[in-house]
Amino acid sequence: MTTATTDTGREAPPVRKQTTMAQALNQALRDALAADPAVHVMGEDVGTLGGVFRITDGLTRDFGEDRCTDTPLAEAGILGAAVGMAMYGLRPVVEMQFDAFAYPAFEQLVSHVARMRNRTRGALPMPITVRIPYGGGIGGVEHHSDSSEAYYVHTPGLHVFTPATVEDAYGMLRAAIASDDPVVFLEPKRLYWSKADWSAREPAVVPPPGRAVVRRAGRTATLVTYGPSLPVCLEAAEAAKEEGWDLGVVDLRSLVPFDEETVAAAVRATGRAVVVHEAAGFAGAGAEIAARITERCFHHLEAPVLRVTGFDIPYPPPMLERHHLPGVDRILDAVGRLQWEDD
Amino acid sequence: MTTATTDTGREAPPVRKQTTMAQALNQALRDALAADPAVHVMGEDVGTLGGVFRITDGLTRDFGEDRCTDTPLAEAGILGAAVGMAMYGLRPVVEMQFDAFAYPAFEQLVSHVARMRNRTRGALPMPITVRIPYGGGIGGVEHHSDSSEAYYVHTPGLHVFTPATVEDAYGMLRAAIASDDPVVFLEPKRLYWSKADWSAREPAVVPPPGRAVVRRAGRTATLVTYGPSLPVCLEAAEAAKEEGWDLGVVDLRSLVPFDEETVAAAVRATGRAVVVHEAAGFAGAGAEIAARITERCFHHLEAPVLRVTGFDIPYPPPMLERHHLPGVDRILDAVGRLQWEDD
Amino acid sequence: MTVLDIPAWRPRTDAAPLLPDPEPYRMLGTPAAARLDPALLRALYAQLVRGRRYNRQATALTKQGRLAVYPSSTGQEACEIAAALALAPADWLFPSYRDTLAVVARGVDPVEALTLLRGDWHTGYDPRVHRVAPLSTPLATQLPHAVGLAHAARLSGDPVAALAMVGDGGTSEGDFHEALNFAAVWHAPVVFLVQNNGFAISVPLAKQTAAPTFAHKAVGYGMPGRLVDGNDAPAVHQVLTEALNRARDGGGPTLVEAVTYRIDAHTNADDAGRYREEAEVAAWRAYDPVELLERELTGRGLLDEAGRQQVADEAETLAADLRERMHTEPSLDLTELFAHVYAEPTPQLREQAALLRAETAAEAEESAAAASAEEPAAERRP
Amino acid sequence: MTVLDIPAWRPRTDAAPLLPDPEPYRMLGTPAAARLDPALLRALYAQLVRGRRYNRQATALTKQGRLAVYPSSTGQEACEIAAALALAPADWLFPSYRDTLAVVARGVDPVEALTLLRGDWHTGYDPRVHRVAPLSTPLATQLPHAVGLAHAARLSGDPVAALAMVGDGGTSEGDFHEALNFAAVWHAPVVFLVQNNGFAISVPLAKQTAAPTFAHKAVGYGMPGRLVDGNDAPAVHQVLTEALNRARDGGGPTLVEAVTYRIDAHTNADDAGRYREEAEVAAWRAYDPVELLERELTGRGLLDEAGRQQVADEAETLAADLRERMHTEPSLDLTELFAHVYAEPTPQLREQAALLRAETAAEAEESAAAASAEEPAAERRP
Ligand SMILES: Cc1ncc(C[n+]2csc(CCOP(=O)(O)OP(=O)(O)O)c2C)c(N)n1
Ligand SMILES: Cc1ncc(C[n+]2csc(CCOP(=O)(O)OP(=O)(O)O)c2C)c(N)n1
Ligand SMILES: [Mg+2]
Numbered sequence A, B: 001m002t003t004a005t006t007d008t009g010r011e012a013p014p015v016r017k018q019t020t021m022a023q024a025l026n027q028a029l030r031d032a033l034a035a036d037p038a039v040h041v042m043g044e045d046v047g048t049l050g051g052v053f054r055i056t057d058g059l060t061r062d063f064g065e066d067r068c069t070d071t072p073l074a075e076a077g078i079l080g081a082a083v084g085m086a087m088y089g090l091r092p093v094v095e096m097q098f099d100a101f102a103y104p105a106f107e108q109l110v111s112h113v114a115r116m117r118n119r120t121r122g123a124l125p126m127p128i129t130v131r132i133p134y135g136g137g138i139g140g141v142e143h144h145s146d147s148s149e150a151y152y153v154h155t156p157g158l159h160v161f162t163p164a165t166v167e168d169a170y171g172m173l174r175a176a177i178a179s180d181d182p183v184v185f186l187e188p189k190r191l192y193w194s195k196a197d198w199s200a201r202e203p204a205v206v207p208p209p210g211r212a213v214v215r216r217a218g219r220t221a222t223l224v225t226y227g228p229s230l231p232v233c234l235e236a237a238e239a240a241k242e243e244g245w246d247l248g249v250v251d252l253r254s255l256v257p258f259d260e261e262t263v264a265a266a267v268r269a270t271g272r273a274v275v276v277h278e279a280a281g282f283a284g285a286g287a288e289i290a291a292r293i294t295e296r297c298f299h300h301l302e303a304p305v306l307r308v309t310g311f312d313i314p315y316p317p318p319m320l321e322r323h324h325l326p327g328v329d330r331i332l333d334a335v336g337r338l339q340w341e342d343d
Numbered sequence C, D: 001m002t003v004l005d006i007p008a009w010r011p012r013t014d015a016a017p018l019l020p021d022p023e024p025y026r027m028l029g030t031p032a033a034a035r036l037d038p039a040l041l042r043a044l045y046a047q048l049v050r051g052r053r054y055n056r057q058a059t060a061l062t063k064q065g066r067l068a069v070y071p072s073s074t075g076q077e078a079c080e081i082a083a084a085l086a087l088a089p090a091d092w093l094f095p096s097y098r099d100t101l102a103v104v105a106r107g108v109d110p111v112e113a114l115t116l117l118r119g120d121w122h123t124g125y126d127p128r129v130h131r132v133a134p135l136s137t138p139l140a141t142q143l144p145h146a147v148g149l150a151h152a153a154r155l156s157g158d159p160v161a162a163l164a165m166v167g168d169g170g171t172s173e174g175d176f177h178e179a180l181n182f183a184a185v186w187h188a189p190v191v192f193l194v195q196n197n198g199f200a201i202s203v204p205l206a207k208q209t210a211a212p213t214f215a216h217k218a219v220g221y222g223m224p225g226r227l228v229d230g231n232d233a234p235a236v237h238q239v240l241t242e243a244l245n246r247a248r249d250g251g252g253p254t255l256v257e258a259v260t261y262r263i264d265a266h267t268n269a270d271d272a273g274r275y276r277e278e279a280e281v282a283a284w285r286a287y288d289p290v291e292l293l294e295r296e297l298t299g300r301g302l303l304d305e306a307g308r309q310q311v312a313d314e315a316e317t318l319a320a321d322l323r324e325r326m327h328t329e330p331s332l333d334l335t336e337l338f339a340h341v342y343a344e345p346t347p348q349l350r351e352q353a354a355l356l357r358a359e360t361a362a363e364a365e366e367s368a369a370a371a372s373a374e375e376p377a378a379e380r381r382p
């Protein structure tokens, strides 16, 4: 995924190393903690253990228990406490251990975190980052592989970011923590161990989260995706060359705000689009993306916008998950169904 | 809303009276309790008080506290207990007092109610009905007017019904309670006091919930809607005659299952569609409807499917809600934007 | 066989001192009352009378269509007022939805405190000014907020405590539990006040809990529980003051249960006759917090007829002011619908705001046209 | 001033009998043990040994890639086995995710109990057969299920109790609180067993609760709390049996805390060295539930070397069977993905199932083609 940095237009920094997304996220938390005493990291096992994915590794050791805190095991309590901390001027960064374990905090998120600024006419902003490792593909047992973005994306007042590259992981997490609004920060857990040349000393500057990035320009059709599905789409685009297809790939990066300009421009250029995500398709984020592309690009479309998504089923057990997840073949099949006879 | 019964093809029963939707729902609960000893109604204030909307009026008096039970004030506890009751073979009918107060039960709903059948290969079905008064338009203060259907619609394993007529209120609630699968039963609270000629002795037979109903056939464009927005759409269709427009109106009735055949047929007949609902538009149920119509009807569409929905904002305070809710004018404006020059 | 000395086997704290005295603490009519500061008693009394009057006026405003709804705290004024007066200026109050009186007694403008219930916006006051969290309806959700704020204050080294109010019904919610646990584990400077008024809408205590008292829940979190007569304003004030001082001094959280009664229906829209006997209400009316305090003051020669009248007059002035100001239409600004969703509106919100602006402009034009012309309203725009 | 006699002021129950003895209940090595039924002791012992072996085998299976993950209950076998054995046939068990041993001891096939962790499906057994709720990971969510089931049984007039298991960490969740409150208010025949093993993954007790003991939480719900030595199998069995009998007899719920220790890491994937000292683990190893029971049996002449060997052999047989059966690939049926979402698949699910069928058919064709031809895999379908 080296295409990512080309978008920043920066020269490669002198010191580079193979950095995982997990390390970049850890560095972002570190740098945020160092830069602003208002930042507080909290969650289950984020302290001594460093989190079950080690994203908070070493933070308690280096910043103390008050800045990176192991909480009791209660997600509504964690997020509710974060609301109060934010009211007092802090910037809590909350870790939910897995996607499905964020659901107990749903009321706090939807009824308070998302609405407090609005409720108080801006008097009580909620600069809270809710980090959620999400999605499948790591062989997790039930409740450990949910793609829950649609719930958050539909909730006014929340920003929803989801990085797909090492560079974005760092840059967007810093942006999320710096944001005066709440951000649901969805970390594609199967990309935690993906790597890139990246320097903690001079982290690549990435576009702001409200901007989608064209990871690959194409002329035949446009794949619109985000998070864990980006590498799959890039792979599909590579494989499509065999078919003589030149597929573009747009990485949304943030679902809210949603950069419809970039998406619309990319789709107009090809007249065909496939939206790809892991979550169940029915009323998923892809429905919005497809509907909006259609609204914006109707007269440029040669075919309906198709979606390749997880099936409308509860996330399957590990041994069956590969059949559920959108893979290269399923994406190319969809591209193939974009009515080539109209060409 | 007298058009509704015409779909059933039944003769009007001899005894008729002006019945409210609230009364019809009450009758449905009554008849379900009488018909099946496994049915249990439970929730906050559903007993002596009869519910804050009086939907459960008299049920405790007539069926006893064990069949219609005032619970402690804890929504996750209520729904969680219902899961256990269903495991033992009962058919719990749970009332959530208001839309936003169902959020504390989100984890139980998404992680268990929706998945128990699937988890156990059908051994533990969840015949649970979760009644939720939803939507705005009644001057409710914050947290009393949410349209939360998108959260449920996106969750595989849940059925989502929402009646818009007195007849459907009765018939679909009976169907929900009879269903061996969990049903989120969304009651449009501002239609509680809507009336129709309806007989408790001989309740009108309505189509099964998986079927959408064409409430009004049209030739110019098709409005696709459900729940509280149906009367608004019918009014808009009436008003549209002034413009010389003949608008069809489809009432989805159930969002899951989703009757795409009926919708697609109605939209193909007009080539133009507007989806209408109260919930915020972004990643709302309307996005799915629009995307799906486009997938199914692309070559029949003269214009992109448009959506008229609530804004992407937290539900506003009572004095401002009329500006937020899709009204006749906003619907007609959207119809007007369906590129008539293409005609 | 010997049992190893493993810390897990020793109770982590001694339970006995955490358990409440099952007899609610009282001051009025006891020797303890004699030691009370007359100024405090007079202040409590004046506020109780104002509070009672405010409740009555707000209920009247619902009948006049000026408020969408009002949950009266008549009968609970001792809790409401004592809570507000026990707080130090830098402390924070986290009210439950029924606690408008506490909010007003804390200094919030009586009209702004009603914004949520009038419906022109959600929160009508700036929470930072008087350090009062928004009035909001999802029950018990404010409790973890109070814990988080208190925790943040402690981390910042500020001598600030938070007082969080909740009803008997609200204690059943998971958030109550999680908040108390976090508070105890974090040793946060927060005081929880359960106003046990006997009902959660129609649901009586026996269907809400089987606990000996709510104060007994404290031991399960490792914090002290106190039980107080919620109609005895000085007693509530005293218990809360002690608990808040302890919190500010690093002594950790306290759970206080105040036993009181909701004299009015749940709200103006409720019909309490459906679920409770008038006799029970009458018994509690006879144990009225305002009268109890008045009797104490009168008995101790701290209040004469003139003083009583003066307090009553002040309350009338408050009510008149409230009535008058609530009878002016609030000014509504449609751009606010979009202004506060995010610090910066998204492109989509900007578009939606523009749509609404266009609609209202068209509407304005139409009504202008309709007003100037004889014929009926202008045609609909295509 | 007289205080009216209002029921709200009387504690609703007497707190004293609800409070736990802060000294964990023990039987082994006490005179009480002499009264124990030898058959029970032998049964417990045999199951403990089997359980210990099962834990070891399952952990080995993770290393061999046969299980995705395994949360071992080594050190907690006394709780696991006593819980299963205390149940009557008609009772229901609601395990937490770590309680595979209890599930197996209840009679569920040892392989089927591992389905979730192997990953071929979620629940591998039919919960109705042995009356064992699914093993599932969202913590504490099973507790309200147990309450609901127990309530349903009581409504149906069946003498059925439910036993719900949860960890020390799980007690912090709101669902724990709501479940206990519902149980007490409904007087439901349910017993809650908190296995306090000192850790929630890496988080030690002191960061989880400040309560004297978890058993002290009971009084806050109005149910009795009992504290028991969780490494003393007969003691756990006894306390649970009493509580379950009481529940079935209409005596309402009980909260039992069993003090024990998680000897292994959280799961095979966890590195416990990051957060705890080996010395602590060693102290607990020296207080091993299997050895404790073995010593009792040996001391009382109920177990000799031959008996010990026989039990060990049986455990080996179990392990061998488990190993062997877990080394066969589970059969996977793709249609199951769609078959159980609803009683009847929606039209959309039918379409999706067809898509997957077509894909797998094409895949099969491709691999057949690839196998029969020399050239590389067939071209991609357009
Ligand atoms: C989470 C949630 N569930 C349900 C409601 C609806 N509701 C509003 S007030 C109320 C009763 C509250 O009782 P209690 O906590 O005793 O406070 P009181 O009304 O007596 O002041 C209920 C159920 C709500 N506001 N929030
Ligand atoms: C609701 C929820 N939040 C978080 C998790 C992740 N998680 C799995 S096990 C565990 C610790 C559980 O500790 P405890 O309840 O003490 O049980 P033990 O592991 O000691 O058996 C956590 C945090 C979860 N499974 N469910
Ligand atoms: Mg109350």
Ligand SMILES: [Mg+2]
Pocket (backbone or CB within 6 Å): D167, D168, D169, D195, D196, D197, D198, D199, D200, D201
């Ligand atoms: Mg534990």
